[in-house]
Amino acid sequence: MSDPKPIIWMRPEKSMRGPAPTHSREEIAAVAIKIADAEGLEAASVRNIARNLDAGAMTLYRYLPTKEDLWAVMIDEATVFEPQEPTGDLRADLIVLARRRRQQFLRHPWLAPLLATRPIIGPNYLRGMERDLAVLGGCGLRIDDTIDVLNLIYSWVSGAVQAELTERANAHESGVDRHSWRMRMKPYLVSLLATGEFPYLSKMTEAAEIAEADEQFETGLAIILGGIEARYSTPENNRSSTAD
Structure with a gap:
């Protein structure tokens, strides 16, 4: 079996032979991101990117030979490094971290699902980690x-955002938002609850309100952070690695 080809971040952007590249990886990635944000990841094909760059599709394959290469540079361009200095307040710092990640995923709806596929991640993403x-x-x-x-925060934010984006897409495609859907379901739900077989669902229905996405996110984040604080607030758990 032959050795695998080095990942894109270990390959020079300019070949030692041939003409100088007309476009940079960053330029190609920026165009691909613009297409993916507007039309979805599958629309960010080499053919569509080339059309937007007024270039030949075969020319772009010299820069990014595989879809894995294209996705790698898209992820790196979409995760531009943003500094964050630790304050020493675990809850406050995690709130900033989680909110920043959510906004990143909302700006680029294709990003969270793509990161879940174990892609080749580049220097910007690693700087963020x-x-x-x-x-x-x-x-x-x-x-x-x-x-x-971090794994908990990353996974929860990714799942929460993907649920939020799926709800948006469903409402857009069907023309039925969550409130309208609940109103349609209400007569059926009321008839079931009237049987007395669902006491906890009855309590939930009485207490439940349709929260906006921002509120849902903040409520879930507060619950998770409360658990993190409870686990790591004791002296034996709140130790730095240098103290081990």
């Missing part, structure tokens, strides 16, 4: 605890 690790390290967490907390 280094920043997040440093932020939690600055709050006194050990490295293994930091990894657990």
Whole structure:
């Protein structure tokens, strides 16, 4: 079996032979992101990108030979590094981290699902991970605890945003928003609850309100952060890796 080809970040952007490149990876990625944001990831094909750049499709394959390469540069361009200095307040710093990640995913609806496919990640994304690790390290967490907390925040934000975006897409395609859907379901739900077989659903229905996406996100984040604080607030858990 032959050795696999080096990932794109280990390959020079300009070949030692041939003409100088007309376009940069960043330029191609920016166009691909614009298309994907507007029309979805599948629309960001080499053919469509080439058309927007007024270039030949075969020319672009010299820069990014595979779809994996294209996705790698798109992810890196979409995750431009934003600094964040640790304050020492774990809850406050995690709120900033989670909100920033959510906004990033909302700006680029294709990004969260793509990151879940174990893509080749580049320097910008890795700088962001280094920043997040440093932020939690600055709050006194050990490295293994930091990894657990970050994985939890990353996974929860990704899931919450994908649910939010799916709801938007469903409402757009069907013309039925959540409120209209609930009103349509209400007579059926009331008839079931009247049987007395669903006491907890009855309580939930009485208490439930249709929260906006921002409110849902903040409520879920508060619950998660409360659990994180409870777990790591004790002295034996709130130790930095240097103290081990």
